[in-house]
Amino acid sequence: MRPKSEPEKAAAFTLFVVDDDPIQRRLVSAVAERMGARVVEAGSVGEAWQRLGEPAAAGFAVLVLDLLLPDGHGLDLLRRLQAAGSGLPVVVQTARAGLDTVVEAMRAGACDFLVKPASPARIAAAIEAARVLPFAEASTALPARPRASGAMGEALHLAERAARSAIPVLLFGETGTGKEWLARRIVEAGPRAGRPFVAVNCGALPRELAESLLFGHERGAFTGATQRQPGRFMEADGGTLFLDEVGDLAPEVQVKLLRALQEGEIDPVGAAQPVRTDVRIIAATHRDLEREVAEGRFREDLFYRLHVFPIRVPPLKDRRGEIAGLAEVFAARFSAGAKRLTPAARRHLEAADWPGNIRQLENSVHRAVVLSEGERLDLAAFGAAGPGEEREDEDDVAALGRSPLPPSEANGPAPGYRFSPVAADGRPMTLAEVERETIAAAIALHDGRLSAAARHLGIGRTTLYRKLRDGRIDGPD
Ligand SMILES: Nc1ncnc2c1ncn2[C@@H]1O[C@H](COP(=O)(O)OP(=O)(O)OP(=O)(O)O)[C@@H](O)[C@H]1O
DSSP states (O other): OOOOSHHHHTOOOEEEEEOSOHHHHHHHHHHHHHTTOEEEEESSHHHHHHHHHSGGGGGEEEEEEESEETTEEHHHHHHHHHHTTOOOOEEEEEOGGGHHHHHHHHHTTOOEEEESSOOHHHHHHHHHHHHHOOHHHHTTTSOSSOOSOHHHHHHHHHHHHHHTSOOOEEEEOSTTSSHHHHHHHHHHTSTTTTSOEEEEEGGGSOHHHHHHHHHOBOTTSSTTOOSOBOHHHHHTTTSEEEEETGGGOOHHHHHHHHHHHHHSEEOOBTOSSOEEOOOEEEEEESSOHHHHHHTTSSOHHHHHHHTTSEEEOOOGGGOHHHHHHHHHHHHHHHTTTOOEEOHHHHHHHHHSOOTTHHHHHHHHHHHHHHHOOSSEEOGGGGTOOOEEEETTOHHHHHHGGGOSSOHHHHTOSSTTOOOOOBOTTSSBOOHHHHHHHHHHHHHHHTTTOHHHHHHHHTSOHHHHHHHHHHHTOOOOO
């Protein structure tokens, strides 16, 4: 519990600041002292290590650590602290140029980072967050020792760390692997739980409206702007903005996002003054952002800003141990607890490849729940397995004959395709738009191979060509 009453708020804590620059030390000390702290200072790795060995170090509440020190690197100190099992929360400070080392620092256990020159408000916020959020308390919503497989275990472990701070997080992984799901878990486990969580699919933002949808606009800022709109950033103020498919942002929006991340300020379209916001960014992408940078489609400076804490969410085929559990969770959810999978159905799901990952599994189970009549979700409900397979499960094989859909249709919607019949401006789509969206998704899913996309859509290649021509859908080159 955070203290609320005045006397408790003033209770002193000890801040340890390590920086070779006396002006920087003074700046941090002044902020901390205003927060009621006692400050201990050191100017080098050697001096810091010595102080940390003294009995008084047991009372240190937070360490603000510069990375470039005259006798070594702050990271080494951080690693030594971690190796020694110290629970001291560490906020690292770095010069603008050294941003790539921030990734390492966060991985080595730092809970936040400050880019010099950081404003007193930013320094105070980082110290406060580090101080009131001891690791154990912060991480209750994420399993401490995840039951997930190795690859997902690593992601959950990093997510737990990310939950402790307000730094940007970049989640990357195939579509449907649970990036948004993980973003929500990160937020729920941290100090922004219960505050706004605004999710934006950057890939679905119409280019000409993207800027004003994200950053807002003033009345009269452009033709049709009859009212002032706050934009998603302002909606997320105090909370979190989840930018899905961040790699799809147009270059002019990338510039504005960079500024928001760097300065904590946004420029609504047509506004005379910038607006300060307090928004934590969690971004996600299924693209190889490094390649996007190399090929000039994504700004390098923005990439480094977003990439301070990357977490890879592995595909479901590398997490087979989770499949049965997830399927049971979905079955229980969609049937209000009434239906369970048969062992054969579970084995079948575990063996499948799931190119659309958890979303595809979820869709399959949903469909199975709708199709099945009894309490058991058997192979037939999944439109699975020719007779001969899974013979040991008599009920399942017998049930195959009752499947109301042929297997190909019973496998769930196109893998990885998320159907959202709502246009970016919030109105229901027209049928033509739905068709365009579905075709575009199928083409994307098959990496631009039109024959495969046509087969997938159940139409001929010529029909697809015609639709591409008439529907103004961007086909591959
Ligand atoms: N560990 C999990 N437990 C339960 N449900 C999950 C889990 N991970 C993902 N899901 C569910 O799977 C579906 C897909 O997850 P999510 O939308 O987070 O994927 P994504 O990686 O963000 O996809 P995209 O890249 O297409 O946006 C969602 O309905 C989500 O609730």
